[in-house]
Amino acid sequence: MPRASLSAEAVVDVALRIVDEEGPAALTLSAVAGRAGVATPSLYKHVRNLAELRDLLSARIMNELADETGVAVIGRSADDAIRAFMTAWRSYALRHPHRYAALLHSPEPRTAEAGERLITILFATLRAYGLEDSAAIHAARCLRATVHGFVSLETGGGFALPEALDESYALLTHMVVTGLNTPH
Numbered sequence: 049m050p051r052a053s054l055s056a057e058a059v060v061d062v063a064l065r066i067v068d069e070e071g072p073a074a075l076t077l078s079a080v081a082g083r084a085g086v087a088t089p090s091l092y093k094h095v096r097n098l099a100e101l102r103d104l105l106s107a108r109i110m111n112e113l114a115d116e117t118g119v120a121v122i123g124r125s126a127d128d129a130i131r132a133f134m135t136a137w138r139s140y141a142l143r144h145p146h147r148y149a150a151l152l153h154s155p156e157p158r159t160a161e162a163g164e165r166l167i168t169i170l171f172a173t174l175r176a177y178g179l180e181d182s183a184a185i186h187a188a189r190c191l192r193a194t195v196h197g198f199v200s201l202e203t204g205g206g207f208a209l210p211e212a213l214d215e216s217y218a219l220l221t222h223m224v225v226t227g228l229n230t231p232h
Contacts, residue, residue, distance in 0.1 A: 054084060056094045060104045064147070067105065072150035077101070103159060106152035109144075110162035113151075116140050118169045126176035127225045130191075133173055134221050137195045138202075145203035153196075177228050187228065194224060 062083045066075055077098050081088040095101045120136035121129045141148040152159050167188060174184045198220055201207055207216070 054086060054090070054094060056104065059084065059091060059094045059101065060108055063101055063105050064108065067146050067150045068144065069146075071146045075102070075105070075150070102150070102152060103156045105150060106156065107158035107162045109147045109151045110159055110166060112144075112147075113137065113140050114162060114165035114169060117166060121169060121173055125173070127229070129173040129176065130225055130228060131221055133170065134191075134195055134217075134224065138199050138217060141199035141203055148199065148203055174228070179228075190227075191224060194220065 059080060062080050063075055066079050066083060075098075077088050077091055077095075080101070081091055084091070091101075095104065116139070117133050117136045120132040124132050170188045170191065171184050174180075174187050177187070179187050198217060202213055207213055
C-alpha cells in the first residue's frame with residue numbers, strides 16, 4: 049500500500065486482512081506497518097496505539113454484524129425475525145471466525161456505537177413479543193449470551209461430540225423462540 053493512501057480506515061483494512069489470515073493474536077502495529085509498507089511510527093499519524101486499532105477494528109466488525117443481522121430481519125417479525133437474527137449472527141461468525149474472535153465485547157466508545165446498532169435491531173425484533181424497557185433489556189442479554197456462547201464455542205472448536213452442529217443450533221433457536229413466546 050503506498051503511503052499516500054494510508055489513513056485510519058486503510059490501517060483498519062490492513063489489520064482486518066491480518067486478522068482474517070493469521071488470527072487476532074497476529075495483530076501488532078509492526079505487522080500492520082510491514083503490510084502497509086511503512087515504518088511503524090508512520091502508523092501513529094492514523095492510530096494512537098494498538099488498543100485504538102483494536103477498538104477501530106472491533107467497531108468495523110460490529111458494524112458488519114449489525115449490517116448482516118439488520119438485513120436478515122427486514123420484513124420479518126416475531127419468531128421469523130428472531131430466527132433470522134440468530135442465523136445471520138452465526139453465519140457471520142462462521143464465515144469470519146478470526147474477525148469474530150477479535151471482536152471486543154467491552155463498551156469502548158467506537159465499539160459501543162456500533163453495538164448500539166445491533167441492540168437497536170434486536171430491540172425491534174423483541175417488540176413483537178411485547179417486550180420493552182427492562183424486559184427487552186433482559187431478553188436481549190439472554191439472546192446475546194446464547195448466540196455468542198454457541199458461536200464462540202463452535203468457532204473455537206469447543207464442540208467435539210459427533211452430533212450435527214446445525215441440528216444443535218436449530219434446537220437452540222427453537223428453545224429461544226419458545227422462551228420468548230412463554231408468558232413471563
